[in-house]
Amino acid sequence: MKKKENETENITPWIVKTGYFTFCEPPEFMTLINGRKLGPVTLAYETYGTLNETKSNAILILHALSGSAHAAGYHSANDKNPGWWDSYIGPGKAFDTDKYFIICSNVIGGCSGSTGPASLNPETGEPYALTFPMVTVADMVNAQKRLIDHLGIKKLLSVAGGSMGGMQALQWTISYPDMVESCIAIATSASLSAQGIALNEVGRQAIFNDPRWNNGNYSGSSFPKAGLSLARMIGHITYLSEQHMHEKFGRKFQDSTNPKGDMNPEFMVESYLKHQGVKFVERFDANSYIYITRAIDHFDLRADYGGSLTAAFENVSANYLVISFTTDWLYPSSNSKEIVRALRVNGKNINYTDIDTDNGHDAFLLPNELMEKNIRNFLRSELRKSGI
Amino acid sequence: MEEFGIGYDLVISEIPEGVRVLDLGCGDGTLLTLLQEKKGVRGFGVEISEEGVSLCVEKGIYCYQADIDEGLSDYRDNSFDYVILNQTIQNTKRPDYVIREVLRIGKKAIISFPNFGYYRTRAFLMFRGTMPVNDLLPYQWYDSPNIHLLTIKDMTEMTSEFSFKILSEKHFSVTRGGKSKVINHIPNLLAQYGLFVIESIDN
Numbered sequence: 001m002k003k004k005e006n007e008t009e010n011i012t013p014w015i016v017k018t019g020y021f022t023f024c025e026p027p028e029f030m031t032l033i034n035g036r037k038l039g040p041v042t043l044a045y046e047t048y049g050t051l052n053e054t055k056s057n058a059i060l061i062l063h064a065l066s067g068s069a070h071a072a073g074y075h076s077a078n079d080k081n082p083g084w085w086d087s088y089i090g091p092g093k094a095f096d097t098d099k100y101f102i103i104c105s106n107v108i109g110g111c112s113g114s115t116g117p118a119s120l121n122p123e124t125g126e127p128y129a130l131t132f133p134m135v136t137v138a139d140m141v142n143a144q145k146r147l148i149d150h151l152g153i154k155k156l157l158s159v160a161g162g163s164m165g166g167m168q169a170l171q172w173t174i175s176y177p178d179m180v181e182s183c184i185a186i187a188t189s190a191s192l193s194a195q196g197i198a199l200n201e202v203g204r205q206a207i208f209n210d211p212r213w214n215n216g217n218y219s220g221s222s223f224p225k226a227g228l229s230l231a232r233m234i235g236h237i238t239y240l241s242e243q244h245m246h247e248k249f250g251r252k253f254q255d256s257t258n259p260k261g262d263m264n265p266e267f268m269v270e271s272y273l274k275h276q277g278v279k280f281v282e283r284f285d286a287n288s289y290i291y292i293t294r295a296i297d298h299f300d301l302r303a304d305y306g307g308s309l310t311a312a313f314e315n316v317s318a319n320y321l322v323i324s325f326t327t328d329w330l331y332p333s334s335n336s337k338e339i340v341r342a343l344r345v346n347g348k349n350i351n352y353t354d355i356d357t358d359n360g361h362d363a364f365l366l367p368n369e370l371m372e373k374n375i376r377n378f379l380r381s382e383l384r385k386s387g388i
Numbered sequence: 389m390e391e392f393g394i395g396y397d398l399v400i401s402e403i404p405e406g407v408r409v410l411d412l413g414c415g416d417g418t419l420l421t422l423l424q425e426k427k428g429v430r431g432f433g434v435e436i437s438e439e440g441v442s443l444c445v446e447k448g449i450y451c452y453q454a455d456i457d458e459g460l461s462d463y464r465d466n467s468f469d470y471v472i473l474n475q476t477i478q479n480t481k482r483p484d485y486v487i488r489e490v491l492r493i494g495k496k497a498i499i500s501f502p503n504f505g506y507y508r509t510r511a512f513l514m515f516r517g518t519m520p521v522n523d524l525l526p527y528q529w530y531d532s533p534n535i536h537l538l539t540i541k542d543m544t545e546m547t548s549e550f551s552f553k554i555l556s557e558k559h560f561s562v563t564r565g566g567k568s569k570v571i572n573h574i575p576n577l578l579a580q581y582g583l584f585v586i587e588s589i590d591n
Contacts, residue, residue: 319450340452344432345462347408352452353441370438374445381448 014090016073016083018044018113023146026122030143036133040122043147044069044106044113048089049097051153056386058153059095059379060144061085061104062161062168065235065292066284068112071104087367094375099383100157105147107140107168109292111285117216118285129287130216137164137299141171148179157386158379160184162364163331164292167299170339173318174301182382183318184375187328187364189335190309190342191300196330199238200293203231207286216287228286229277236276241327241360245269309342319349319385321378323371325363326356351378393418394475395500398558398568398583402498403427407469410434410494412456412486413476417444432468434459457481460489468494477501478534484550491552491588500583503559505539505576524580540575540582555585
């Protein structure tokens, strides 16, 4: 797979564009799960490939906490980084754009072109900040459903995502069982563990404790850079496995000429985390980070169905591909196995594999031959079987 | 391991059209593919290896990665018309648990295994005095996945302890062409493999 990437680097980069879809303009509004009203609502989205005549080849890609609609390709010829799932989406790749019409939508509550706490509240002309209503994963899905309707697609061949994207994918199959033929849920869970909630909370506290956060009211260049970057550093620790961190950084110093007697000898792993933090504050909004991590914490399919995960999946009609990674401790394999268990008890069609890797939770974003092959083969047989 | 598909032809002939089938230890999904093609079954597989699951996905067979020693208790009673244990039972850590669960979750079960009572296997042990290594059991004792070996007679003596009845027996040997030849005469001595169709007495 790596070879292919290098090959594409030598040719003209694949330029993609973000689109925007706005709905629920006044006097209409979107009613959220908690009863609060939101409108107008904009969703940023990108599409790759071509929708066929029967509109039967559409796949919706769902992103994780810090993702965006930009899943593949480049925004310009000078763009340094491709979309977040470029290893898997493109001509000849697992989500083959020669065969499928791929849609990736940003989430509401986000900050990459969709309506979120950084958007202007039309009633006040000021950013919503903390007056933005709390959103849930189900709200994210309800907003995406409007986008899919808008695109004229009656049934999706598949919904797919990792981590929070996997939560959305599962929610899609439960909220709109007749609209999804299949579901690819990777490194995800029917509810986040207490450990996961704890780490999200430490990240939020880092933001809250930054004086520049100012109860969510910040603007321009004065924003909680330190808090958000610390939250991101904590996040990155949870995405890596102990083994991966050891292999990637070990105890190496960033600058080997720096003597050990120095007050601040910087280990490579420290430098990596700082770099991730600094990069993140350039593109992400601190309030969005709070809202989205909260949505992840609150996601609980078992609680939604009276404490029974089996009941949650009773009426789904999708066929599933569930993938977990052996060293993922944020969304451990046991979480995926619970989903698998609930689905098979209900007699649903399911493929599940626990992929052996050192890459931890991050594995779903990294090139992986087995994951690539399973997605490709699953989609091929779902397309063949689909009655769309 | 299953390139010639031990007993596939017999298993297929035992399964009626259009039933729900669970294949425990389904390997690369070949048997389920054949059952779907020839009998239009609704098939599901369980496989312990990542590689096996991937090959199933490639064939469009629904299969999940699990250890059958652990993951059967969640299924509801009689979830499947047939549960297949084809050359798998001797690999499990707890065959007693697996057989009880199979009888509970399947209306009927097909169990096929290498017959340790086969005369050449007996002779190997008798005359060489070491654990048999042959076409049926192609491993040394220390690297063999076959950790619970049994004979056809063992199976027939389990009926009351495990509360099942035998619906049919198709013990067989594999011919050079890979076909199964049913052995009706003293099968515990002359058949390479045992094949039982059983159901719980409680059904």
